[in-house]
Amino acid sequence: MGVSRVLLIVGGGIAAYKASELIRLFRKGGHEVTPVLTAGGAHFVTPMTLAALAESPVYTSLWDLKDESEMGHIQLSRAADIVLVCPATADLLAKMAAGVADDLATTLLLATDKPVIVAPAMNVRMWLHPATQRNLARLKADGITVIEPDDGAMACGEFGPGRLAEPTEIARFIEQSFPLVSGEIATPLLSGPLAGTHILVTAGPTHEPIDPVRVIANRSSGKQGFAIAAAAAEAGARVTLIAGPVALPTPGGVARIDVETAEQMAAAVEAALPADVAILVAAVADWKVASSPVKLKKGDGPPTLSFAPNPDILATLAKSPERPRLLIGFAAETNDLVANATAKRAAKGADWIVANDVSGDVMGGNHNEVHLITTTGDEAWEAGTKQAVARRLIARIIEALNAKTQLA
Ligand code: C5P
Numbered sequence: 129m130g131v132s133r134v135l136l137i138v139g140g141g142i143a144a145y146k147a148s149e150l151i152r153l154f155r156k157g158g159h160e161v162t163p164v165l166t167a168g169g170a171h172f173v174t175p176m177t178l179a180a181l182a183e184s185p186v187y188t189s190l191w192d193l194k195d196e197s198e199m200g201h202i203q204l205s206r207a208a209d210i211v212l213v214c215p216a217t218a219d220l221l222a223k224m225a226a227g228v229a230d231d232l233a234t235t236l237l238l239a240t241d242k243p244v245i246v247a248p249a250m251n252v253r254m255w256l257h258p259a260t261q262r263n264l265a266r267l268k269a270d271g272i273t274v275i276e277p278d279d280g281a282m283a284c285g286e287f288g289p290g291r292l293a294e295p296t297e298i299a300r301f302i303e304q305s306f307p308l309v310s311g312e313i314a315t316p317l318l319s320g321p322l323a324g325t326h327i328l329v330t331a332g333p334t335h336e337p338i339d340p341v342r343v344i345a346n347r348s349s350g351k352q353g354f355a356i357a358a359a360a361a362e363a364g365a366r367v368t369l370i371a372g373p374v375a376l377p378t379p380g381g382v383a384r385i386d387v388e389t390a391e392q393m394a395a396a397v398e399a400a401l402p403a404d405v406a407i408l409v410a411a412v413a414d415w416k417v418a419s420s421p422v423k424l425k426k427g428d429g430p431p432t433l434s435f436a437p438n439p440d441i442l443a444t445l446a447k448s449p450e451r452p453r454l455l456i457g458f459a460a461e462t463n464d465l466v467a468n469a470t471a472k473r474a475a476k477g478a479d480w481i482v483a484n485d486v487s488g489d490v491m492g493g494n495h496n497e498v499h500l501i502t503t504t505g506d507e508a509w510e511a512g513t514k515q516a517v518a519r520r521l522i523a524r525i526i527e528a529l530n531a532k533t534q535l536a
Pocket of ligand 1: 330440460
C-alpha cells in the first residue's frame with residue numbers, strides 16, 4: 129500500500145498558496161487529499177480554492193464536524209494514511225511541540241496515529257530562533273518528519289533558510305520516503321522517464337578506523353556519485369544514495385543514508401534492495417584495519433597495521449538473488465584504462481563499467497572523462513562536467529531499461 133489518502137493541514141503564511149500546487153500534484157498522482165485550513169491559513173488561501181483542487185470538503189473548525197458520530201475529529205485524524213502540515217508556521221510547530229490542542233488542526237495532530245510530516249515556512253530569524261529550533265528538535269524526537277525549508281529570497285525581503293521547500297520536492301520526498309515505511313507506492317506522484325523505478329547509488333570514500341581518532345581514507349569527493357543521484361531523481365526515479373563521509377548537500381528528492389566504513393556501506397546496500405538499477409560509484413576501501421579500541425600513542429612507536437579484506441559490494445550484488453536488472457560499477461585506473469576496466473567488468477559480474485583515468489585531478493575535481501564499457505564494447509565519451517557525465521549515463525540507462533522491457 130502506498131500513500132493514497134493525505135490529510136493536508138494548511139497553516140497561515142504567505143507560502144499557503146503553494147499548498148494549492150501540492151494538492152494538484154497529489155491529485156495528479158491519483159491520491160485523495162482532505163484539506164484542513166487553520167484560521168491563519170484562511171487569510172492567505174480560501175477554502176473554496178482548496179476544495180475545488182482537492183475535490184473534497186475542506187475542514188476549518190472543530191465545529192464543522194457537526195455530526196461527531198459521522199465524522200468526528202478522531203476519525204478525521206485517522207482516516208488518512210499520512211498527515212502533512214504545509215506550510216507549518218513557527219506557531220503551529222510550537223503548539224505541536226507543546227501538545228496544545230486548541231483548534232481543529234492541533235487537535236487532529238494530537239489525535240492521529242499516522243505518520244506526521246511537517247514542511248515549515250517562516251521568516252529566517254523566526255526559523256533560526258532557538259525556540260523554533262528547540263521545538264523542531266522536540267518534534268523530531270517525537271518521530272515527526274521535518275522537510276527542511278530552502279535557502280533563498282523570502283517574501284519579507286530577507287534572505288536565508290525558511291522558504292517553503294518547492295511543492296515538487298515535497299511531493300517527491302513523500303513518494304520516496306513513504307515506501308520505506310510501508311512497502312511500495314500505489315501511483316507515482318511525479319512523472320519522468322524513470323518514474324516507478326528504484327535506483328541505488330553509492331558515492332564517496334569509505335573511512336576505515338585505525339583507532340578512535342584515526343582513519344584510512346581516500347581522495348574521493350563523492351561529486352560524481354551525487355551528480356548521478358541528482359540526475360536520476362530529475363528523471364523521476366526513486367533514488368537511494370548511500371554516501372561515505374563527504375561534505376556535499378543532499379540532492380533534491382534523494383533519500384540519503386550516511387555510512388562510514390565499507391562494511392556499513394555493504395549493509396546499507398543490502399537493506400535498500402530491491403532496486404532496478406544499482407550504480408556503485410563509491411571508492412570503497414579494499415581493506416579494513418584491525419583497529420585499536422584506544423588511541424595509539426606516539427610514544428609506543430610506529431604501529432604495525434594488520435589488514436583484512438572488505439566485502440566487495442559490487443561482486444556480491446552481481447551474485448545476489450536480488451541482483452538489480454542493470455548493475456553498473458566504476459573503475460578508477462591510473463594506467464591501461466580500457467583493458468583494466470574490461471577485465472573488471474567480467475571479474476565483478478557487472479553489466480557496465482564506467483572507467484575513468486584518475487591520474488589527473490578527477491578525484492575531487494568537477495570534471496571527468498570516461499569510457500563506458502558494456503557487453504558490446506567500449507565507448508569513449510568526451511570530457512565534461514561531472515553533471516554532464518551523470519546526465520549522459522542516466523540517458524543511457526533509460527535507453528537500456530526501455531530496450532530490456534521491449535525484449536521481456
Ligand atoms: O576493484 P575496484 O575497487 O577497482 O572496483 C571498483 C568498483 O567496485 C566500483 O564500482 C566500486 O564502487 C566497487 N567496489 C565495491 N566494493 C568494494 C570495492 C569496490 O562495491 N569493496
